Amino acid sequence: MQNQQLSIWLSEENLCSTTKYVAEGSTVYACFIDMSKAFERVCHHKLLGKLESEKVPRKIICMLNYIFSVSFASVEFNGHFSYKWKNSRGVRQGGALSAHLFNIYTSSILHEMNSIEHGCCIGLTKRNVQAYADDIVLFCPTSSALQKLIDKLTELCGNHDLKINYDKTKVVKLGRQDIYKNFIN
Numbered sequence: 001m002q003n004q005q006l007s008i009w010l011s012e013e014n015l016c017s018t019t020k021y022v023a024e025g026s027t028v029y030a031c032f033i034d035m036s037k038a039f040e041r042v043c044h045h046k047l048l049g050k051l052e053s054e055k056v057p058r059k060i061i062c063m064l065n066y067i068f069s070v071s072f073a074s075v076e077f078n079g080h081f082s083y084k085w086k087n088s089r090g091v092r093q094g095g096a097l098s099a100h101l102f103n104i105y106t107s108s109i110l111h112e113m114n115s116i117e118h119g120c121c122i123g124l125t126k127r128n129v130q131a132y133a134d135d136i137v138l139f140c141p142t143s144s145a146l147q148k149l150i151d152k153l154t155e156l157c158g159n160h161d162l163k164i165n166y167d168k169t170k171v172v173k174l175g176r177q178d179i180y181k182n183f184i185n
Contacts, residue, residue: 027175028120029146031138033153034168038134039098040090041161044068047091047105054104064101089161099133106131109156113138116152118145129153146171 048068051061072084091098110131118140119128128149130137138153140146154164 026141027173029140029143030172030174031146031150032170032172033136033138034165034170035134035136035157036163036165038162039093039102041163042091042102042105043089043161045088046160047101050104050107054107056104102133103131105160106162109153109160112156113149113153116149118149143173 044065048061048065051064068087071087073087074084075082091101110129113129114126116128117126119126120139120141128138128140130139136153138146138149140149150164157164
């Protein structure tokens with residue numbers, strides 16, 4: 001589990017919700033999603049459209065469009081460079097804006113995920129997803145409901161040319177008995 005995913009899950013709000021669920025004898029299933037090459041898959045055209053719909057100032061959209069239009073890539077091997085090709089996808093990993101741009105790119109996915117009936121309800125509040133950039137955590141009180149969330153996330157990610165790396169995605173079951181066992185060992 002990556003540190004950033006763990007910090008998202010351990011945010012005060014999620015920790016309080018999980019603690020309340022477990023204290024009441026319920027179980028929480030959490031799925032820590034690993035996105036496969038998430039930043040590299042961002043489609044520039046779709047991103048620019050989302051920025052426009054979010055009412056980002058036109059000057060910023062034009063600046064990003066210019067940066068995308070003059071970005072090229074090549075490969076160096078044994079001191080020789082391949083031909084250059086235009087990038088139509090990707091935001092720079094580690095770039096100051098990249099996580100924010102990725103959040104905007106995936107905001108409609110998260111909004112739709114939040115509208116799904118499955119999730120953990122505390123009072124009138126339902127939670128089923130927490131995310132920052134490509135670190136996504138899904139949570140539900142049953143494994144079958146969690147599977148439905150995973151299936152829906154897979155579908156929505158596919159619509160955005162994003163892929164989940166199932167080999168690195170992990171599920172954790174939290175419950176009163178599970179926590180007790182962890183303290184014993």
